[in-house]
Amino acid sequence: MSKVNKKEIRKGIDLYISPSEVFTMEDKLKIMNAIQNTEKIEKKSLLPKILSAAGITSLAFIIMYIIIGEPQIDTSRELGEQVLVDTDKQPFTDTSVNSNQAVEKENPDSTSIISDDFDITPEEEIIQNTPIIQDKTKDVTEKAPEEVKQEAPVTQVEKEEVTLNFLKENLSIGMTTEQVYSLLGTPSVGDQTELWRYDIGTATDYSFISQGEDHIDSEGLINGKLKLQLFIRWDSNKTHTISVAYHDPADHYIDVFHRFQDGTEKTDSK
Amino acid sequence: MVKYDRVLTNKEQYNIEQILDLYGEEIKRLIFTYSKNWSVTEDLTQDVFISVYKNLDSFKGNSTIKSWIYSIAINRCKDYLKSWNFKKVLLTDRFPILQSTPKTPESTIIFKDESQELIQRVFLLPLKLREAIILFYYKELTIKEISELLDVKESVVKMRLHRGREKLKLSISEGDWSE
Known part of the structure; x- marks a missing residue:
């Protein structure tokens, strides 16, 4: 040699x-x-x-x-007290408001937020003093955020449901793309490919440029900007392999749960 | 090469065509040392340069553009080797080295050379040892450069080089692996 x-x-x-x-x-x-x-x-x-x-x-x-259009009307009331003083003029020019008034007259028991406020006829307005009108304006503005608050927890609950256990319980081998779509929605990456990726529980400023289609964002998982990263491998339009990466705070490792085609399961630590 | 590196680290003069001319050949060869499969090498080379192009703006010039492209290529290769695609290729393509060996008359003569046997052994080394040997002997990077590229300590690079040489010596008793 x-x-x-x-x-x-x-x-x-x-x-x-x-x-x-x-x-x-x-x-x-x-x-x-x-x-x-x-x-x-x-x-x-x-x-x-x-x-x-x-x-x-x-x-x-x-x-x-449509919903909170009348604050503009309330503003006009606050700004222009001459509207209240001038009894010959209709205080509201909005036709939808007038129609509401008509409805309220027919149905005085109505309890809707809008009708509460529109329940004021021009005559009543003359009698009522300004502070009361302002209070009613407050009612509308205070009630609006409540409606938003009522909606927010629903979406939070929906998001919180997607945990590792949720995925383990609901994702199985052999599921179709439609079933996965209905369960988890559109994937974060890979819609048209053999491998889908879902970034679950992401922070608002979360971003991840993957260097490879099945590259795990370890950094995002560790710093908490990403709760779970799910990979679904497809074979003939059926789930072939399911992998979920998550950060285990106990040992500071990234654990990856796999469910394989033969139904076996395994959890790796990185 | 140093001259080019300096020119290219000036952001105003980045030009993907120029980058391809300068680094296309060596990056493709480097990728082959990882994948050992020409079809995969083609795809990975394309991926690497698309990634280079997309991320040019994020290149801060803390290292040379060559090192930066090398790191993208190495990371991409490792991602591929970890991926399902690679496992699928392995299943259907059990002898990538034999398939990739050139079959030209010229290469047939070359492979008769004893040193070529050593080279073939290099390609059979485990990835971590092969990578160190390739970057040090083939790409002629320093231990410091390799440690930065692979994000490991210099002592780890030295250890991998040592173990790589030892493994090669086991299969070929002689051979001066001078540094």
């Missing part, structure tokens, strides 16, 4: 890999094209997001206008 040195090893490895160039012009063009395509896809995917965001915002405004 002849003696080998660093240069010979280098040369030898180079020749072993390939005696000729391995990165050709064709490779370069492929990569350049892939980069251009990626850019196009990113630009395309931005447009629907912007449009949907704009749509949701508009919808929210419309809903807000």
Whole structure:
């Protein structure tokens, strides 16, 4: 055996890999094209997001206008006391308000927030003094946040339900994509691929650029910006493998629970 | 190479085409030392350079662009080796080294050389030892550079080099693995 040195090893490895160039012009063009395509896809995917965001915002405004539209009317009452003084004029010009008044007259027992406030006829307004009107305005503004509060816990409960145990109990091998969709919604990554990833319990400022499709965000799990990271491997539109990564605060390790195709389960520590 | 590194660390002059010209060949060869499969190497090389392009803005210039690209490539390769795809490839492609060995007349002559036997043994080393040997002997990085790239202590790199050489010596009794 002849003696080998660093240069010979280098040369030898180079020749072993390939005696000729391995990165050709064709490779370069492929990569350049892939980069251009990626850019196009990113630009395309931005447009629907912007449009949907704009749509949701508009919808929210419309809903807000319908539900709490009358604070504008209350403001007009507060700002313009001449409205209360001028008995010949209708205090409200909003037709929807007038229709509400009509309903209230027909149905005085109605207890809706809007009707409470609209229950005031122009005549009553003359009798009522301003503080009372202000109190009624307060009623509306104070009740509005309650409605929001009532909705918020529902979504929190829904989110809290997705725990490791929830996933263990509800995700099984052989489930279809539709079943998983209905259980967990759209995946964070991988919608059209063999591997789906769900980032569960993420902080508002959470972001993760994965270097590989099944790369676990250990950092996010450790710093608490991510509670669980679920990977679902598909085979013929059926769940093939389920893996859930989570941080075990007891030993500061990232544990990964696996459920395999044959039904066996295993938990790894990283 | 140092000159290019200095030029490229100036953010205004980043150009993916220039990066591909400079590092395409060596990164593709490096990736092959991990994957040992040309088809996979093609895909990973593409992934690496797309990732380089996407993350160019986040490159702060704390290291040379070469080291930065190397780290992306190494991490991508390791992700792949840990992935299900790799396991699937292994199942269907049991002898990647034999398949990847060039079959040109030129290479046939080359492989008759005894030193080539050593090289083949390098490719059969476990990943951690192979990686250290490849980066040190083939890519001619210093122990410090390797430790930074692999995010391990220099002593760990030295230990892996030592163990790699020992393993190679077991299969080939002679051979001067001079540093």
